[in-house]
Amino acid sequence: xxxxxxxGRVIGSSSGRKVITHGLRRRLxxxxxxxxxxxxxPTIFASxxxxxxxxxxxxxxxxxxQDDDIANLNPAGYWGRFFFSVETLATVGYGxxxxxxxxxxxxxxxxxFVGLMSLALITGMMFAxxxxxxARFVFAHNAVVRPMNGKMTLMLRAANARQNIVMEAxxxxxxxxxxxxxxxxxxxxxxxxxLVRNRHPVFLFGWTILHVIDDASPLAGETAExxxxxxxxxxxxxxxxxxxxxQSLMARxxxxxxxxxxxxxxxxxxxxxxxxxxxxxxxxxxxxEPLS
Numbered sequence: 001x002x003x004x005x006x007x008g009r010v011i012g013s014s015s016g017r018k019v020i021t022h023g024l025r026r027r028l029x030x031x032x033x034x035x036x037x038x039x040x041x042p043t044i045f046a047s048x049x050x051x052x053x054x055x056x057x058x059x060x061x062x063x064x065x066q067d068d069d070i071a072n073l074n075p076a077g078y079w080g081r082f083f084f085s086v087e088t089l090a091t092v093g094y095g096x097x098x099x100x101x102x103x104x105x106x107x108x109x110x111x112x113f114v115g116l117m118s119l120a121l122i123t124g125m126m127f128a129x130x131x132x133x134x135a136r137f138v139f140a141h142n143a144v145v146r147p148m149n150g151k152m153t154l155m156l157r158a159a160n161a162r163q164n165i166v167m168e169a170x171x172x173x174x175x176x177x178x179x180x181x182x183x184x185x186x187x188x189x190x191x192x193x194x195l196v197r198n199r200h201p202v203f204l205f206g207w208t209i210l211h212v213i214d215d216a217s218p219l220a221g222e223t224a225e226x227x228x229x230x231x232x233x234x235x236x237x238x239x240x241x242x243x244x245x246x247q248s249l250m251a252r253x254x255x256x257x258x259x260x261x262x263x264x265x266x267x268x269x270x271x272x273x274x275x276x277x278x279x280x281x282x283x284x285x286x287x288x289e290p291l292s
Contacts, residue, residue: 069104169240177232
């Protein structure tokens with residue numbers, strides 16, 4: 001997420017198009033948990049290190065308000081107080097250096113309290129990020145439209161890259177496109193696409209998700225050109241329960257109109273050898289081929 005030249009906020013992209021919001025104030029301090037859960041690990045560690053450094057630099061200044069408040073200060077001066085602050089914040093205990101005035105004891109007590117609270121918050125944040133359920137669902141780069149059982153069918157391929165059992169997985173597919181009402185109002189319409197099978201009892205290897213394009217389908221009569229003109233795109237959501245951890249997993253994939261391949265099919269990745277053993281070749285998971 002970043003700011004635009006017009007002071008907007010880039011919140012992501014839909015079907016390859018940048019989306020920028022305007023007019024909403026960012027309240028970073030009121031939403032720190034969400035911020036720390038969404039930024040990358042390098043940003044997390046850099047933020048914690050920055051807090052640690054700045055906090056000790058400031059407390060070193062506070063300890064400097066009174067001379068001779070720390071016994072056996074080594075090295076002498078500001079940097080000695082800085083390292084004393086580091087030991088105090090981390091509650092590691094003292095060696096030669098220790099508070100020797102009431103002022104220093106009060107400041108050290110305040111810093112120890114803040115250090116304990118900070119350690120608890122950082123520990124909780126790190127645990128929350130490590131324990132956050134993540135789905136390793138893989139989606140084919142392209143969706144294909146081809147005849148299947150005598151009817152044109154939209155096909156999307158998904159797989160469980162972790163290859164553990166995901167129980168009672170469910171899929172939902174939606175079409176989003178721009179339309180103009182009879183009154184001339186431009187709206188973004190969201191339509192559900194009915195799936196041949198929207199649940200998978202044991203999502204372990206792969207799952208080909210099918211939508212029949214019949215007269216009742218929102219895709220009836222659509223072409224690649226018409227979907228591009230309407231800025232249409234597909235949103236696929238897969239949800240399931242991880243049998244190992246019992247956690248709910250969710251992943252989504254967006255397919256802009258340019259990612260739909262008409263009269264193409266997926267390359268078969270399942271083969272059986274002479275011993276009757278099935279093999280899945282995920283190296284060709286994203287491969288498609290034109291229909292002859």
